[in-house]
Every structure is written in C-alpha cells, then in structure tokens.
Amino acid sequence: MSTRLLQDVNSSAITAQRTYVTVPETLETPANDTVDVTDARLPSRRIGLSRASLRTLLKLADCVIATTIVAGFLILSGTGILSATVSQILPFALIPVVALWGLSISSSYRLLRKNDIIDHVLATAYGSGLPLAALGAFTELVYTSPTAHWVMPTIFLTWLALNLVHAVALILGRQFVRAGWLSENVVIVGATPNARRLIERNAGTHELNIVGIFDDRLSRAPRHLIGAPLLGRLDDLLTWERLPEIARIVVTVTSDARDRVRDMVERLRVLPQRVVLLLDLDGFDPETESLAEIAHSPAAYVSGQPHDARRATSKRIFDFFFATSMLIVLSPLLALLALAIKLESRGPAIFRQNRHGFNNQIIKVWKFRSMRDDPQAAESMTHQTVADDPRITRIGRFIRQTSLDELPQLINVIRGEMSIVGPRPHAVGMTTEEQEVQNIVGDYAHRHRAKPGITGWAQINGSRGPVHTKALVRERVRLDMEYVNRSALWFDLYIILMTLPRLLGDAKTIR
16 A cells, blocks of 8 residues: 555545456455344454563563572572672673573564474574673683673573573464464455455464454445455444454555545544554564554554553553552452441442443443442433432442442453553543433544553543443543553653542542
8 A cells, every 4th residue: 555545545635536446356245235243254352462562571570580590590699789790790680681682683572473393493592692702702801800601501491491492482382373372363344455455464374363354345246255254234334243353453444545545534433443554564574573563663554653562561550560569559448448338238248330441342340439329320321420320328328438439440451451550431421411422522432542541641630430421421531641642651650649649639520
C-alpha cells in the first residue's frame, strides 16, 4: 500500500472513482447475501502477551540470570560486594552488560523468525560468546589479583546459562506460534487480492490469527478466501458481539480505491480497535521481516497508535507489584470494611458489576457493596447515583466518599483486567439524559484503547462519580483521551501521587 494512499485517506479534498477488485471466479461465492458470523475462527486459548513483550521479558530474564551468577561468584571468591573496590568489581559488573549487548547485536531476541533453528542457536552462541571471551582475555591480561581468576568460570557459566535459556525460549516460542497462542486476533475488511496475499503469507508463520473477512459487497466476495471465512458486511462488524476479542482491523484495498478506503476508515474510527491499512507485500521477505511488525508499522495506522510493547510490559509489571503490595498492606482494613458491610445489611460484602474494559470487553469489576443488595445492578446500570441516594447504606456513604469502595479493584489489576491508572471503567448500560453515554461522544470508544484504571487523569481533574449531563460526559472523555495520548510511566506516577490529596480536597462531588 503506497504512502500516497495513506495521505489521501486523511484528506477531505480527494475525488476519485470508486473501484473494486473482484476475487477470481474460481473461488466459491455465496448464493445470496447471507453469511454466518459463527464461522469466525477465534482461538480458545491465547497468551495475553505480544511477541515484543515476550522479547522484553526474555531480556529481563537474561539480565536477572547473569546478575545472579555474577553475584554468586563474587561471594564465593571472598570479595565483599559492598567492600570491594571499583577495580575489583568492574570485570564482574561488565559480564551482564557485555553478554546482553552481544545477544542484541546478533539478533538473538528475534526468536520467532523463520530462519533455521540451528542458525539461530549458533548466532546466539557466537553473539554472547565472542564479547564475553574478549572480556575474559582482557581481564587475564590486565588483572593479576586472585579475584581475577574467578572471572573466567563466571563468564563460562553465564554464557552456558544464557544459551540454555534462549534454546528453551526458542523451542517454546515456536510451539506457541504454531498453536496460535501468540497471534493477535485480526479481521480483514475487503476480500481483495491484497487480502489473499496476506492470508497466503501468514499461513506458514501463523503470526496473525486471521479470524475472518468482512466486505460490503457480499455477492462478489468469496465464501472463503484460502480458509478465512466471509463473516458479513461492515455493519455486521460494527455490531458483532465478539468484536472486543479482536486486536486489529486490517483494511485491504487497492491503491486506486481511495474514496472507498476513506469511507470505510471513517466508519471504523468509532471502534476502540486499531485500524491499519495493509502495506504493499510485494517486497516482503519472511527471512528478515515479520508480518506482525509490518502491520504494526506507524505509517500503516489510520486509527489508534502502534502497540508500545516496552511501555505495556513495564506498566503491567508495575501494576502487578504495586497492586500486590497494596493488597497485602491494606488487608486488615479490607477485612474490617467487609465485616462492617455484612453487619449493616444483607447481601455480599463484595459487589461485582459488568463494566467496559480494554477494547470494550465486558469485565467484572470488584467493589465493596455500598448500596442495598440488588442482583440486577450487577448486570447493567439503569440509574446513576444522585445526592442523598436512598439506596446507599450508612457504611456505603462513608466508603464511597473516601473511595475505599474501589480498593477490591486491586484484584482486577492483579488479574490483568485493569491498571492502577487509566480511564475509569463505565458500567454497561450507563445513561445520561436518557441516552447511553457511548452515543453522546463520537470518540467515546477510543477511551477503551487503554486498560481501565482505579484512578486516572479525569479523576484528579475533578471528573469523578456520576455524569448527569452530556457536557460532563464530553469533558470526561476529553480528559480520558488526553491520558491515552500522553500515557507514560512518569505520568502514571504523578496521577497516583495526586490522587489522595485531590480526593481529600473534594468533598462536594457526588460519589
């Protein structure tokens, strides 16, 4: 797909004749305009990490293993880690740095490429071995102290351990790829020759799980395109109940169908999923390039941004350890609150409500019950909270005003359904002025491009609790989208630090 097409899609001044490339007549075509979306090929199991995230985790594992081995040998050598001089500790400290540098430049973290396994193992062995051997030779020439003699066995064991870890990771990684566990769920819009080429080249690698195809011209589209089923029109995609399970929507069209592309992209922009244009695959080399990475190219995105694996991994690690620590520290308080809720009114202490999560998936959000028990409220919200709401209990009024009712959501964070910081998850069926909130703001679904959070940018800027007017809905979505676009670790830390003082300084907001 040319760069010019991408520019044309975002230009309102384009006038081009609508064209459509038909699929060869030898393919099976439907006898009518009815299709069955149950043909969608969604995997029953999938690891919730991207390939890039796994590479980041492997680098972290390498760093931990190498550092642990170095620390162990320093202790065995009798060199005190805290009392050692810089000269004594330097050759040991360089071992993890040199090893990881060698693995990086030898492409040892590109585990899932199509190159031969033996070639990859040799590249890993040479990549880590040569720099470590050079470090060992330098140490033997420069250092004469007894401590220096411990460097060579440290280097050898580090090299052996890292190569063993990479061999296991390579075998497991390729097994996961063949099983489809590392493949993002993708749907294709447009049964075109570009779609055929994408499916053909994905067949040998399984880098993408191509769920199916949507095309407005059902009478011209094949029932199946190289095994990928035709699932319906674009309108069927927009209302498809399994759409939250889709990670990306790939638009496959020809470079002269500009008007049609622009029309499709505008209709798809309302979805939280990332929408990409298929790039030209004529020069694709499976030995050196990845289909998943080509589709992740920033130039290909027309809605949303490419996935930042490093940011996502660091955020997930921070969320997990922060939530776990908070849950342990606050466990006595949580137990007391649960007991007080049970003693005051009938019903469970924990209330789990259906809410919209990442990619608009429905998740069960945990809260302390602050109202009279109402099982129907767990499924959808029919009425937002109002001042002096008679449904709220006495202990419920206290925990809502202090936001202590949100603390059980630490469990959602540990489970990976929520984050510490992010847009607050809205309840299913939430309405404002008798209209569902997602229908009030055109970009509402874009707030679901980030995991929902316990706190967020909107909350520390005063947008907390119910939203009873359309203006308040628009303001919250504006703040949520500002967070999604600015999301960074330092920004999350700032929001966390400001949450408590902003919360305590706002006693007027209805919650």
